[in-house]
Amino acid sequence: MNFKVRKIFAIFILVLLLIISSSNYYGIKGIDNLAYVVAIGLDIGDTENLNLSLQISVPNNSDSSSGGSSSQSSSVVVNSIECPSISTGITLFNSYLGKEVNLSHCKVLVISENLAARGIEEYLYTLINDVQFRSDSNIIVSKCDAKTYLEYSTPVLDKVSARYYEIAPTSSEYTGYTESITCNEFLSAMTYSSAEAVAILGSINSDQTQNIPSESSNKESYYTAGQTPISGESGVENMGLAVFNNDKLVGELNGLESICHLIISNKLKNAQIRISSPIENLDYIDLYIELEKQSKSSVYLTNSTPYIKSKVTVNAKMQSMNSNIDLNDQNITSKIEKSAEAFLEEKLSNYLYKTSKELHSDIDQFGLYALKYFTTQDEWKSYNWLHHYKDAFFDVDVNLNLRSSYLLVNTSEEE
Amino acid sequence: MNYTKLGNFEAICFIVILFINHIVLNLPQMILDNSGTSSILNCIYIFILALIFTLLIVKLLKNFTGLDIIDISEYLGGKVLKILVGLLCIVYLVMEAAFLTRMFSKNLLLLYFNNYPISFFLFVFLFIGVVANFIGRKSIIKTNTIITPLALISIALTFIFVIDLFKFEHSLPLFSNGADKIFLYGASNVFAFNGLFFLFFISPLLNKKEDTPKVAFISVLICGILLILAIATLIFAFSDIYYISRLSPIYFIIVNSKLSGFLERPELIFIFIWALALMSFISIAIMFCINIFRKIANMEEKNSKSLSIMFSCFIFVAAIIIDNVFQLEKIANAFYKYGTIALVFVVFTIILIAANIKKKRLK
Incomplete structure (x- = not known):
């Protein structure tokens, strides 16, 4: 190829790149078209269907309280739907919200105790199979229903829910009362023939649990999620571990037992x-x-x-x-x-x-x-x-x- | 024939680039599916087999210094064999390029570009291959010598990021599905060293033709070490790697590495490098197709550049012809394995042995 042709070709490529990079492709989806999910909740619905709850981030909404309970962070909404499967639920959400649900910023998968006892294999594989879902999202088994857990998960010392979900599980590094378990780690342990899986145990810390009998006052590390006698605004609490046999929840470990688990492992x-x-x-x-x-x-x-x-x-x-x-x-x-x-x-x-x-x-x-x-x-x-x-x-x-x-x-x- | 001459390093990059493209796609998963927990043992075994094979080929090629497999075929069986072997090589390269491009494009579409047609990606990759061949061989060779080390480093880096997850017990039981699966059926995994295909073509391209053995052994050594490292990393770090087949195990390592703690999407950097590696391989595959075609058709070099469009069209058609992804994966995996073994390890070896016998008899 002679020099002149090369020069023309190089200029052509350069112009093409400039045009492509500065143009707005009609198919590109931005923040206006997408609803970013921060947390997913799975529960058993009233009709034995799946109850899918999504905590969705509301961009540029700093003052208004929107949806959920009063303790709900102002920058998120929680919606739930009864559906036969996760994919169907997300499609229904797409239709309801008028925006496409995007799971790429999801930090937490919350599964209710009832559903976990029934088996979660199908749901976990479905989510891991999803391109948008990050397998490094934490997995939490909630002692209350998943929707309530999401509604109460208020970042007291944080403004952004996603950031809160990222930081909260790391408390195990200095307390040992739970462990930061990702969906991928859970799936690995669940499928492996030499081990079983655990998940973070979570619950709501409400007024009832805060009035704990005095005999337990010296047993701070014997609490499980939702039992700590902390007086303050009701919120969620992750403490202890949910133990699985294959894909079914079989029991729970309190704070001290979680420490024992971390020591041995x-x-x-x-x-x-x-x-x-x-x-x-x-x-x-x-x-x-x-x-x-x-x-x-x-x-x-x-x-x-x-x-x-x-x-x-x-x-x-x-x-x-x-x-x-x-x-x-x-x-x-x-x-x-x-x-x-x-x-x-x-x-x-x-x-x-x-x-x-x-x-x-x-x-x-x-x-x-x-x-x-x-x-x-x-x-x-x-x-x-x-x-x-x-x-x-x-x-x-x-x-x-x-x-x-x-x-x-x-x-x-x-x- | 007027070839652009290769230095030793450039020749090594030629052999290694095909291996790199396979390892970032599903080569590790193919070996893991076949050998389970004994995959490391199997990799060491096939590495030894590849070294023995290389030793054999180097010895057989000694009597044909400066000739490639097409020339040797002509020497052995005249024009008929030359054309037959030439066509086989072209088909092999076209299919390799087609399957690799399609698989890589499919993964890109799945992960990042859901709404794009696959033909768009195939077109982009092949367009680059055509342009590179129009610009000239020298640019392809030089680009490949930059991209190959870069891709090698990127793959080696992925292993470092998951060292903290290593548990050596994951490689037990040592004999997984039995010794026969490792040493008998497992021998077919030697296809992993499919870069050796280029070994049969680089002798006339080398600056120092006597360095062919050196180039061959260093290339096999690099591929062997990288393969063992990749398989060992996957086995030691991920306990479920035998049970769950994933899109690309190397991609899976990056997504699950500590690197994602610092960067939101670290895999994008790696995918970019691997895309460059694929483009480089496509350019090389088209270049070799042109060279082989020119040889079997006795064509002038100045008329041959436009052949790159023809070969890229072949690759495009071969890549797009199978629509069903499950079928595509099955056919591609079968082709990688049995196509490589049949052509590189059987046909080429038989031709070389027969040509050596003929030469001895003539003497």
């Missing part, structure tokens, strides 16, 4: 535990814990029955303090360590037996450590790990190191 970042004090001047001791190294689990098969050993190493910082406590005293720290180790061993053991005997659900993926005993998939399938898990025995060994306190080390008074 090596996902714990930080958490607080409260133990009975072995030293004078304190009734209870609050410890801020983190994993020192990865928890090691081993599975042994004795007569086809799994025997599971877990070794946990935890670092702790002492949060509680009172007068006349000398943390330089080796005896005191040793006593605290022993007491905390016993506490954690008991709780971890109880938690593991609960998942095995009560829930029959291997949510800590112990099956992975049993795979080495099988050479082929056929052998593994015929053994049926998830069936044998309910007969499992556990042995938990906790090593806790009290590393430090915070600002105070010694508060011994002069004699």
